[in-house]
Ligand SMILES: Nc1ncnc2c1ncn2[C@@H]1O[C@H](COP(=O)(O)OP(=O)(O)OP(=O)(O)O)[C@@H](O)[C@H]1O
């Protein structure tokens with residue numbers, strides 16, 4: 001394994017509310033960074049409800065899981081699943097038939113400690129909720145990415161999570177807004193990025209638009225970031241650049257409809 | 271002109287986005303300090319009663335939860351009667 005950086009960033013991807021796009025974000029950002037040559041490992045801590053293996057298309061390669069590592073049934077190396085596409089990307093699978101109480105935060109910290117010397121990035125895919133699974137997922141992380149959707153219930157949960165991360169002394173908490181629909185924002189029917197930042201008061205990492213391609217790429221088990229024609233892929237690629245310290249302007253999310261273009265060209269709208 | 275057309279075709283209701291923002295502002299402020307609209311009412315009543323025992327209140331007192339970034343504060347405004 002060739003590690004590029006001397007240090008290792010452990011990043012938990014969390015949200016409070018379920019189904020907002022945590023696993024999708026983990027799969028795409030880890031793939032994007034591995035494509036840039038970084039050594040990356042993704043840890044699925046959604047024990048009992050695993051999905052990351054499916055989204056990465058690695059479900060047939062899973063032999064062991066993190067609970068077996070912790071219980072000493074196999075070594076950490078044996079449990080790591082190598083990605084099909086990038087030799088520097090690995091997944092530590094969750095156990096499907098166990099539950100979140102079967103591991104402790106200290107054990108997760110131990111596993112991360114063992115991984116740190118060999119990787120540039122460790123992503124932790126956090127389960128929904130604020131219970132044990134969340135506590136386990138944040139225990140080993142240095143940084144957090146909070147994923148939310150432009151929707152009141154998701155924002156309320158994100159705010160709760162940010163409060164809990166701050167209480168746990170997280171200094172680096174960034175916001176990823178997923179599934180935004182610029183047409184709806186423009187019509188006044190969806191919270192805008194500015195609205196979300198005003199409510200949550202944290203730094204923006206990126207904005208990923210609603211994109212039907214995400215479902216298609218999930219069906220195939222190929223992260224959408226590998227399909228450069230999609231708008232979500234472009235958004236994830238921008239985030240990957242920002243994570244490497246490269247400044248990339250935030251996408252101007254313009255609607256692509258004929259009327260939208262016409263209106264803009266005539267100088268109406270903003 | 272576009273704004274004018276927009277006004278004609280909209281039904282005069284505030285947009286769902288601005289409703290969402292208003293509701294979030296209130297709910298997040300309460301969530302962060304573990305308060306509620308009812309608690310604010312109780313606080314207001316008790317604070318007014320306490321002050322009224324010692325001073326003469328004039329006008330409409332107000333007890334509000336305000337927030338600046340992720341920090342919150344109680345904003346108490348009690349107009350008093352001069353002599
Ligand atoms: N930008 C997007 N556009 C369209 N669909 C999306 C987008 N992001 C995520 N989805 C879809 O939303 C669903 C939930 O995504 P995902 O599993 O990543 O969320 P999650 O937060 O990990 O959920 P859970 O809390 O259950 O772990 C999936 O079906 C996914 O395909």
Ligand SMILES: [Mg+2]
Nearest residue numbers: 022023046051
């Ligand atoms: Mg998930």
